[in-house]
Amino acid sequence: MTEKYSRQILFAPIGEAGQKRLARSRVVIIGAGALGTFQASQLARAGVGALRIVDRDFVEESNLQRQMLFDESDAAQNLPKAVAAERKLRAINSDIRSEGVVADFEPRNAEELVRGFDVILDGTDNFEARYLLNDAAVKLGIPWVYGAAVGSYAATMTVRPGETACLACVFPVPPVGLGDTCDTVGVIAPAVAWAAAEQVTETLKLLLGRVEVLHGEFLSADIWGNKFQRVRPRRDPACRVCGAREFRYLDGESSFSGSLCGRNAVQLRQADSRALDLRELGMRLERFGPVRGNEFLLRFELAPYELTVFSDGRAIIKGTDDPAVARGLYAKYVGS
Amino acid sequence: MTIQLNGREQEVPEGLTLAELVAWLKLPADRVAVERNLDIVPRARWAQTSIEEHDRLEVVHFVGGGRPTESLRR
Numbered sequence: 001m002t003e004k005y006s007r008q009i010l011f012a013p014i015g016e017a018g019q020k021r022l023a024r025s026r027v028v029i030i031g032a033g034a035l036g037t038f039q040a041s042q043l044a045r046a047g048v049g050a051l052r053i054v055d056r057d058f059v060e061e062s063n064l065q066r067q068m069l070f071d072e073s074d075a076a077q078n079l080p081k082a083v084a085a086e087r088k089l090r091a092i093n094s095d096i097r098s099e100g101v102v103a104d105f106e107p108r109n110a111e112e113l114v115r116g117f118d119v120i121l122d123g124t125d126n127f128e129a130r131y132l133l134n135d136a137a138v139k140l141g142i143p144w145v146y147g148a149a150v151g152s153y154a155a156t157m158t159v160r161p162g163e164t165a166c167l168a169c170v171f172p173v174p175p176v177g178l179g180d181t182c183d184t185v186g187v188i189a190p191a192v193a194w195a196a197a198e199q200v201t202e203t204l205k206l207l208l209g210r211v212e213v214l215h216g217e218f219l220s221a222d223i224w225g226n227k228f229q230r231v232r233p234r235r236d237p238a239c240r241v242c243g244a245r246e247f248r249y250l251d252g253e254s255s256f257s258g259s260l261c262g263r264n265a266v267q268l269r270q271a272d273s274r275a276l277d278l279r280e281l282g283m284r285l286e287r288f289g290p291v292r293g294n295e296f297l298l299r300f301e302l303a304p305y306e307l308t309v310f311s312d313g314r315a316i317i318k319g320t321d322d323p324a325v326a327r328g329l330y331a332k333y334v335g336s
Numbered sequence: 337m338t339i340q341l342n343g344r345e346q347e348v349p350e351g352l353t354l355a356e357l358v359a360w361l362k363l364p365a366d367r368v369a370v371e372r373n374l375d376i377v378p379r380a381r382w383a384q385t386s387i388e389e390h391d392r393l394e395v396v397h398f399v400g401g402g403r404p405t406e407s408l409r410r
Contacts, residue, residue, distance in 0.1 A: 220396040
């Protein structure tokens with residue numbers, strides 16, 4: 001084993017054998033935001049053999065305060081987060097296979113994105129995605145680790161399908177009213193790092209088969225207010241998901257559009273993703289306004305709006321939170 | 337009467353169920369999990385669970401990454 005992992009191998013619970021096991025392990029991370037980039041960085045450095053990181057968004061300057069795989073040049077280039085993350089992970093550790101996937105995690109691709117992985121890590125930023133993730137993980141029998149942070153508050157819980165409580169055992173239905181009124185009060189990076197550190201540690205334990213040292217609790221911390229809480233979830237035999245195996249979110253229709261959390265923006269998704277010729281589109285749009293872009297996306301400014309179009313036809317329309325307005329702009333300038 | 341809420345003493349009215357206590361504390365019912373005397377209380381049993389003097393309650397918040405709940409602001 002290389003010098004690269006020497007300090008980690010010295011840590012008795014890992015050792016040489018554990019390091020080899022990590023090298024044969026596969027982890028998929030849903031979301032390349034603050035949680036996902038922290039998780040990915042740590043797992044890449046730890047020598048986990050294969051990492052996949054999935055994200056639908058692109059890097060912006062406001063991400064840099066907490067999304068540790070990205071830098072100013074990624075934001076200046078408007079790189080998709082999955083692309084920028086993959087590049088950084090490859091630079092961090094060339095021993096492992098790192099793969100960034102530019103995609104929305106949604107019912108039609110959820111199982112395909114996580115199948116074959118040993119652990120799924122939650123790096124999402126909304127409740128709906130976590131219920132979808134819980135469905136996919138329970139259905140396929142893959143452990144997953146919930147984590148979230150807002151303000152200075154962070155929370156995490158580990159789910160082993162069939163063994164522990166799943167998300168729906170504890171919270172049978174997602175909280176309502178948050179997704180569409182998401183004016184954020186911000187978040188500090190160490191709160192995210194706290195949740196992500198717990199998630200990564202639990203992942204290492206899972207990969208090494210050390211289930212007896214998993215914490216087995218729903219942990220929360222307000223690291224600014226110095227409050228630490230824990231409860232021990234119990235499996236609910238009547239649970240809709242892990243009891244009745246009813247996968248409502250996985251079976252759900254993916255929505256064509258939805259507003260993006262607190263950003264005065266709408267995301268549009270096509271029912272069938274198709275390849276767009278971004279170069280051709282860019283030439284067509286240049287007469288209407290400034291067009292910038294790279295090989296992954298095209299950005300078109302049409303004050304007060306800004307259209308970002310991805311090569312799979314997906315688009316993020318800034319300057320409105322009305323899906324009808326967004327759809328109208330898309331139909332007019334990109335095509336229906 | 338006095339209970340222990342997240343490790344601190346808290347005065348609460350007598351005779352409340354857990355569901356009533358959550359409402360009285362103005363906690364967001366759809367996004368908290370509550371452990372009473374080291375035993376998590378499933379949401380379906382909140383309305384039948386009586387709160388007794390000296391009960392020890394632990395409350396954790398399910399957060400999504402959006403805005404925090406009212407109780408976190410206090």
